[in-house]
Amino acid sequence: MALKRLMDLCAAAGGLAVLSPFLLVLAALIKLTSPGPVVFKQPRPGKGAKIFDIYKFRTMREAKDKRGRPLPDGQRMTGVGNFMRKLSLDEIPELWNVLKGDMSLIGPRPLLVQYLDRYSPEEARRHETKPGITGWAQVNGRNAITWEQKFAYDIWYVDHWSLRLDIKILFLTVNKVLRSEGISQPGHATMEEFQGHRREP
Numbered sequence: 106m107a108l109k110r111l112m113d114l115c116a117a118a119g120g121l122a123v124l125s126p127f128l129l130v131l132a133a134l135i136k137l138t139s140p141g142p143v144v145f146k147q148p149r150p151g152k153g154a155k156i157f158d159i160y161k162f163r164t165m166r167e168a169k170d171k172r173g174r175p176l177p178d179g180q181r182m183t184g185v186g187n188f189m190r191k192l193s194l195d196e197i198p199e200l201w202n203v204l205k206g207d208m209s210l211i212g213p214r215p216l217l218v219q220y221l222d223r224y225s226p227e228e229a230r231r232h233e234t235k236p237g238i239t240g241w242a243q244v245n246g247r248n249a250i251t252w253e254q255k256f257a258y259d260i261w262y263v264d265h266w267s268l269r270l271d272i273k274i275l276f277l278t279v280n281k282v283l284r285s286e287g288i289s290q291p292g293h294a295t296m297e298e299f300q301g302h303r304r305e306p
Contacts, residue, residue, distance in 0.1 A: 212237030223301025
């Protein structure tokens with residue numbers, strides 16, 4: 106785990122340093138094409154379900170309906186946001202989360218806080234390790250697979266983690282990003298909401 110943390114620190118620091126000019130260009134495009142902040146911040150559960158703020162480039166407009174509810178993701182997605190999502194460029198600010206120690210390069214993706222009470226005990230095991238920018242579920246379908254499949258991949262990763270597996274996932278992630286595979290589920294801009302599998306006794 107010490108080697109995993111060292112790999113995270115080196116990759117995150119190096120990535121932010123090398124990509125900084127490109128990040129400034131993306132930030133300018135976001136600001137010039139739609140109102141709102143450049144970086145989107147949202148609470149997410151990490152290791153042990155501890156809550157932290159995740160950072161991403163904003164890909165959607167802050168548009169709401171007449172009742173004050175956010176419009177569907179597909180209607181709020183900006184042109185620049187759609188481009189960034191195809192290449193996963195909106196995820197780059199998460200390197201700051203990796204530097205802080207909230208996340209790792211590789212691990213189960215951190216989901217929404219409201220999902221915590223919807224997990225079965227087995228699904229909740231995804232929080233036994235740090236969440237990642239990419240992971241085993243991402244290279245095996247990302248958002249195009251079902252929630253059941255996603256959680257099965259996450260738990261498999263928790264049980265079979267190794268540095269060799271992490272390196273394999275990194276290479277597979279590059280391939281997936283270049284192919285723009287698994288970005289969304291059919292009929293959704295990202296992925297449908299997880300409704301949960303827990304049942305009251």
